[in-house]
Amino acid sequence: xxxxxxxxxxxxxxxxxxxxxxxxxxxxxxxxxxxxxxxxxxxxxxxxxxxxxxxxxxxxxxxxxxxxxxxxxxxxxxxxxxxxxxxxxxxxxxxxxxxxxxxxxxxxxxxxxxxxxxxxxxxxxxxxxxxxxxxxxxxxxxxxxxxxxxxxxxxxxxxxxxxxxxxxxx
Numbered sequence: 001x002x003x004x005x006x007x008x009x010x011x012x013x014x015x016x017x018x019x020x021x022x023x024x025x026x027x028x029x030x031x032x033x034x035x036x037x038x039x040x041x042x043x044x045x046x047x048x049x050x051x052x053x054x055x056x057x058x059x060x061x062x063x064x065x066x067x068x069x070x071x072x073x074x075x076x077x078x079x080x081x082x083x084x085x086x087x088x089x090x091x092x093x094x095x096x097x098x099x100x101x102x103x104x105x106x107x108x109x110x111x112x113x114x115x116x117x118x119x120x121x122x123x124x125x126x127x128x129x130x131x132x133x134x135x136x137x138x139x140x141x142x143x144x145x146x147x148x149x150x151x152x153x154x155x156x157x158x159x160x161x162x163x164x165x166x167x168x169x170x
Contacts (some may be wrong), residue, residue: 001152003008005030006043012083015043015091024053027074031094034078040094045087057086062158065088065133073124074155097148099156101140119141120153128155132164 001027005017015032018040022029034041042129044135047058054061065081070076076089101118103109109117121143128135135142 004028010035011043012043012081012087012089014079015041015089018166026052026059032091034091037078039078041091042094044090044092046089051070059088059090062161063088065161065163066090066092066158068131069133069158071124071127071130073120073153074128076106095144095146095154097144097146097152099141100143100145102152103145103148103150104140109150117150117153120151124153124155128161129164133158134162134164136160138163 004020005011005016007019009017011017011030011032013079014035015030016030016035018033020028021031021042027044030043030045032041032043033039046055060080065075066075066077067080075095076093078093080088080090081090121138126133127140135155135158137157138155142155142157144156148156
């Protein structure tokens with residue numbers, strides 16, 4: 001279980017916690033300040049002793065694959081690791097805005113917006129594919145719109161991504 005981190009506490013000797021941003025079955029996400037860069041990050045921490053043994057493997061793969069992808073259309077990797085207490089973490093850029101699912105609740109996109117969104121997402125996926133990485137979980141909640149701007153869309157959640165070579169065996 002991930003212990004609740006309090007505002008002002010420092011995690012992994014690097015990330016100062018501002019607040020809990022969300023929780024799930026695998027762990028928690030905090031908004032924190034990276035003390036090395038003084039930038040906001042989304043700090044994802046998984047349960048140290050998850051009941052699902054595949055959680056740690058999936059989490060490690062997500063962090064490793066994301067660390068290889070530097071593109072404006074993909075959430076930026078900051079750091080990952082494991083604390084001496086066995087807590088695995090992944091730090092990514094903090095994004096303000098909404099995901100595409102939230103945006104679609106207000107109504108459908110027009111043709112120009114749809115074309116812009118598709119072009120940006122396809123460009124980002126092509127970048128990942130050129131590096132041998134398949135996302136495998138594209139859906140509106142994994143497309144984030146920083147500042148609610150479709151032109152700035154970023155792909156999130158590489159939790160079930162695979163290397164192309166590994167995906168061929170499936």
